[in-house]
Amino acid sequence: MNLSRQDQPIYLELAETLRREVQRMQPGDYLPGELHLATRFAVNRHTLRRAMDELVQEGQLARHKGKGTRVLDRPVIYPMRAESAYSASLSAQGLGVEARLLERRVRPASEAEAERLQLDPGAAVLELLTLRLIDKQPVSLIRHRYDAVLEPVLADYEGGSLRGFLADRGTALTRAYSLIGARLPSREEADRLLMSRQAPLLSVLTLSQNPAGQPVELSYSTSRADRFQYQVTP
Amino acid sequence: MNLSRQDQPIYLELAETLRREVQRMQPGDYLPGELHLATRFAVNRHTLRRAMDELVQEGQLARHKGKGTRVLDRPVIYPMRAESAYSASLSAQGLGVEARLLERRVRPASEAEAERLQLDPGAAVLELLTLRLIDKQPVSLIRHRYDAVLEPVLADYEGGSLRGFLADRGTALTRAYSLIGARLPSREEADRLLMSRQAPLLSVLTLSQNPAGQPVELSYSTSRADRFQYQVTP
DNA sequence: GGCGATTTGTCCGTATGTATC
DNA sequence: AGATACATACGGACAAATCGC
Numbered sequence: 001m002n003l004s005r006q007d008q009p010i011y012l013e014l015a016e017t018l019r020r021e022v023q024r025m026q027p028g029d030y031l032p033g034e035l036h037l038a039t040r041f042a043v044n045r046h047t048l049r050r051a052m053d054e055l056v057q058e059g060q061l062a063r064h065k066g067k068g069t070r071v072l073d074r075p076v077i078y079p080m081r082a083e084s085a086y087s088a089s090l091s092a093q094g095l096g097v098e099a100r101l102l103e104r105r106v107r108p109a110s111e112a113e114a115e116r117l118q119l120d121p122g123a124a125v126l127e128l129l130t131l132r133l134i135d136k137q138p139v140s141l142i143r144h145r146y147d148a149v150l151e152p153v154l155a156d157y158e159g160g161s162l163r164g165f166l167a168d169r170g171t172a173l174t175r176a177y178s179l180i181g182a183r184l185p186s187r188e189e190a191d192r193l194l195m196s197r198q199a200p201l202l203s204v205l206t207l208s209q210n211p212a213g214q215p216v217e218l219s220y221s222t223s224r225a226d227r228f229q230y231q232v233t234p
Numbered sequence: 235m236n237l238s239r240q241d242q243p244i245y246l247e248l249a250e251t252l253r254r255e256v257q258r259m260q261p262g263d264y265l266p267g268e269l270h271l272a273t274r275f276a277v278n279r280h281t282l283r284r285a286m287d288e289l290v291q292e293g294q295l296a297r298h299k300g301k302g303t304r305v306l307d308r309p310v311i312y313p314m315r316a317e318s319a320y321s322a323s324l325s326a327q328g329l330g331v332e333a334r335l336l337e338r339r340v341r342p343a344s345e346a347e348a349e350r351l352q353l354d355p356g357a358a359v360l361e362l363l364t365l366r367l368i369d370k371q372p373v374s375l376i377r378h379r380y381d382a383v384l385e386p387v388l389a390d391y392e393g394g395s396l397r398g399f400l401a402d403r404g405t406a407l408t409r410a411y412s413l414i415g416a417r418l419p420s421r422e423e424a425d426r427l428l429m430s431r432q433a434p435l436l437s438v439l440t441l442s443q444n445p446a447g448q449p450v451e452l453s454y455s456t457s458r459a460d461r462f463q464y465q466v467t468p
Numbered sequence: 469g470g471c472g473a474t475t476t477g478t479c480c481g482t483a484t485g486t487a488t489c
Numbered sequence: 490a491g492a493t494a495c496a497t498a499c500g501g502a503c504a505a506a507t508c509g510c
Contacts, residue, residue, distance in 0.1 A: 009497060033475055044499045049476090065476045066506030177467040179313065182416030182434040182459035200416040200434030200459070225416035225434070232316050232466050233411040243478060267494055278480045283495090299495045300487030 014041060014051035022060055022071055030068040031061070059196035072196065101159045102192075103129040106148050113145055116207055117215050124148035130162065131192060138193045140223040146216060173208040173217055180204050180230060185222065193224050200225040248275060248285035256294055256305055264302040265295070293433070293460070309460040312368055316412065316466045319397035320366065320376075320455075330369050333393045336426075337363040340382050347379055350441055351449050358382035364396065365426060372427045374457040380450060407442040407451055414438050414464060419456070427458055434459040 022031075031037065038048040052069065055061045063069045109117065109125040119125070125145045132140040144162060146154065150171075157165050166173060181203045190197045201222045208217040256265075265271065272282040286303065289295045297303050315323045325331045343351065343359040351359070359379045366374040378396060380388065384405075391399050400407060415437045424431045435456045442451040 011497075035475080046500090047498060050497085063476060064506085066474080066508080068475065068507095175466075177465060180414055180436070180464040180466065181311070181462070182436045184432070184434060198418075198432060200418060202414070202416045202436075228415075230414040231411060232409075232414065245478075269494080280481090281479060284478085297495065298488085300489075300493080302488095302494065 010043060011047050011050040012054070014043065014048065015054040017041070018051055018055055019060070022055060025071045027071050027073045029071045031071070033068065057198065059198040098133040099159050099161065100131045100133070101128060101157065102131055103127070106151065109145075113218060116218050117145070117147060119147060126151045126154060128154070128157070128162070130159070134227070137227065138224075139227045140221050141189060141192055142219055142221040145218045150216070171210060171216070173210060176207045176209045176215060178204050178206040182225065189222055193222075195224050195226075202228055202230060204230065244277060245281050245284040246288070248277065248282065249288040251275070252285055252289055253294070256289060259305045261305050261307040263305045265305070267302065310369075311463050312373065312461060313463045313465045316464065317409070319395065320374075321395035321398065324368060330367075331395075332367040332370075333395065334365045334367070335362060335391065335393045336365055337361070340385065343379075347452060350452050351379070351381060353381055360385050360388060362388070362391070362396070364393070368461070371461065372458075373461050374455050375423060375426055376453055376455040379452045384450070405444060405450070407444060410441040410443050410449060412438050412440040416459060423456055427456075429458050429460075436462055436464065438464065 025031075032040075034045050034048055034052075038045040041048060052061060052063075056063060060072055061069050062072050105127050106124050107127060108122045109119050111121065113119070113125060114121050114123060117125070126148050128144045128146075130142045130144070131138055132142060153166070153169050153171065163173065182200050183203060185193065185195060185197055185199075185201050187197065189201065193201075202225045204219075204221045204223075206217075206219045206221075207215050208219070210216045259265075266274075268279050268282055268286070272279040275282065286295060286297075290297060293309075294306055295303050296306055312324055312327070314320065321331050321333070339361050340358050341361060342356045343353050345355065347353070347359060348355050348357060353359070358381075360382045362378045362380075364376045364378070365372055366376060387400070387403050387405065397407065416434050417437060419427065419429060419431055419433075419435050421431065423435065427435075436459045438453075438455045438457070440451075440453045440455075441449050442453070444450045
């Protein structure tokens with residue numbers, strides 16, 4: 001029998017209670033431990049966790065294994081960016097732009113990659129995963145893929161402007177086309193970009209070609225939509 | 235002890251397996267029962283559920299109490315070319331494009347609008363709010379703003395291609411630039427686009443000009459990111 | 469640095485409720 | 490009414506990360 005007078009499940013009622021609780025705390029504070037809270041609310045730890053899941057989902061809490069559960073910054077009120085212009089001039093104004101190479105690997109191309117890069121099915125591709133920061137803040141994750149024959153050229157790349165690096169070595173690339181979309185981040189992306197899983201990412205798939213018009217580079221970037229806008233000028 | 239050779243938790247590995255499984259099924263199909271699947275993958279039912287949670291979260295599955303778990307429609311993505319008009323670009327792909335005029339009003343321009351459209355501060359602007367549907371599915375909300383002197387020209391507009399409507403009346407517009415971003419929908423937007431408040435929107439702010447190069451139209455579109463992509467080709 | 473205590477993460481087992489067929 | 494399927498809740502156990510002593 002359900003002893004609650006509510007018809008809602010306990011975990012949802014509890015989530016509501018926790019929301020009010022969290023509201024009164026400061027961002028950065030840690031909640032009491034799960035066992036403590038479960039005891040206090042007289043529910044099983046799993047039920048408490050299920051309730052906290054809701055708040056984590058909403059981007060109000062972040063869990064840290066071995067440490068505790070932290071109250072996140074208040075949800076950003078999404079501004080009408082249409083009119084606040086995070087313009088190209090800002091990023092061009094010598095704001096600290098940084099690129100960190102996170103991963104480098106050579107692997108067989110997927111079917112879609114082979115088609116876009118005009119490679120033989122299963123040909124080797126070089127994949128670079130880069131994190132881009134502006135003013136010390138992580139903004140974008142970019143996955144570049146090249147025909148593996150370019151590996152020697154890119155062997156020394158450690159970070160910084162990849163475009164510039166290639167141009168310096170005689171491979172100036174131009175964009176053939178881009179596909180722009182938006183989605184929510186995966187667990188890993190949210191982690192690396194220090195963002196909530198509930199905040200959107202702007203994704204850009206770009207195929208670039210060398211001066212001869214051959215497709216050379218396939219890049220897929222995902223950027224925090226609250227820190228990044230894409231401008232198109234014909 | 236963890237018997238898996240992977241370092242990922244079982245439920246994430248299992249989610250990956252399920253994704254491949256679901257991929258091969260038809261939208262509308264029901265998955266085998268949780269107990270059956272749990273047995274088949276030799277995990278506890280809770281572990282299976284935890285894995286399925288991931289796919290539900292991703293919008294691939296929907297649970298129905300007492301019935302089962304259904305494979306959802308795969309979102310169709312409509313690429314929209316930056317250089318051409320909305321309707322033309324999409325109907326060229328054989329898609330049923332429809333535009334419904336939701337609101338029409340004349341009001342004073344905001345500061346930002348006046349600047350972009352090169353109007354005097356406080357000048358009147360004509361604002362149109364349009365809902366665009368593709369294949370009967372709501373996809374975009376578009377807010378167009380014009381110098382109010384264009385009102386007589388647009389007085390008869392009731393829906394359909396706005397670009398075409400203007401071109402027919404001697405005002406062919408071209409794009410000056412676009413700013414593309416992403417955010418979560420407001421309650422009203424989610425409502426009108428029949429979408430979840432947790433799913434992202436792709437937003438595009440476009441300034442268009444007449445053949446003389448004068449800015450004439452400021453449009454701000456918000457589109458369901460699960461159905462809409464933006465394509466840029468230089 | 470090591471070690472134990474604390475805290476979150478994962479997994480299993482079991483029981484019961486509720487909606488659907 | 491009975492069987493089936495998903496939903497909720499409790500219990501125990503151990504792993505993994507963190508922190509303080």
